[in-house]
Amino acid sequence: MPVPNDLYLAIESDGRRATEPHDRGLRVEFAYSVADDRPATRGVTTRQVTRQSLLEDERGGRFIVQVDVAEGHGDGVPITEQQPRRPGLVPLAPSGVRALELSAADGIWGDIVSKLARPHSAWRLFEASAGGSSCSVVIDTDPDGWRTRAVEALGRRPHPEIAVVDSPDAVARRWRRAARHLLGPTPG
Helix, strand or coil: CCCCCEEEEEECCCCCECEEECCCCCEEEEEECCHHHCCCCCCCEEEEEEHHHHHHHHHCCCEEEEECCCCCCCCCEECCCCCCCCCCCCCCCHHHEEEEECCHHHCHHHHHHHHHCCCCCEEEEEECCCCCCEEEEEECCCHHHHHHHHHHHHCCCCCCCEEEECCHHHCCHHHHHHHHHHHCCCCC
């Protein structure tokens, strides 16, 4: 799901944007797709803004914008458009792929997905090379039921595509060999 056009920017008590230091003098500002998702430690309120205004902030070099960052973490969904996935034709070698369990470190969407999934069944597979592609995967014995619960829980929150499958054997062909190797048999 893409970043929505209407967002809620975290605001401090003095009316300024809630920001944190980033890199090379830039600061990060935080926006939320659902106003109530703003952690209590990130500002005191929110102000409705447009995605376009935040894109201008980032393109102008004033701020880096992260959307839906979970409590205690610094990364969420980037405000910029993500490049469409290239459907690789050649399966990835397991040695060139890494797997990380989805969590709040991935943003609010990752926190929700990891809580809905059984332990050790929500993963992000990614190419080990810089700038490589990635694939979010949930392994569940009832993929349709899990999708229904996830749609309700995620609501309008932006998130990358999530493949919900009943086993590593059902992961997209490009990722299948690595998923079998890294994730092992279907979790019980």
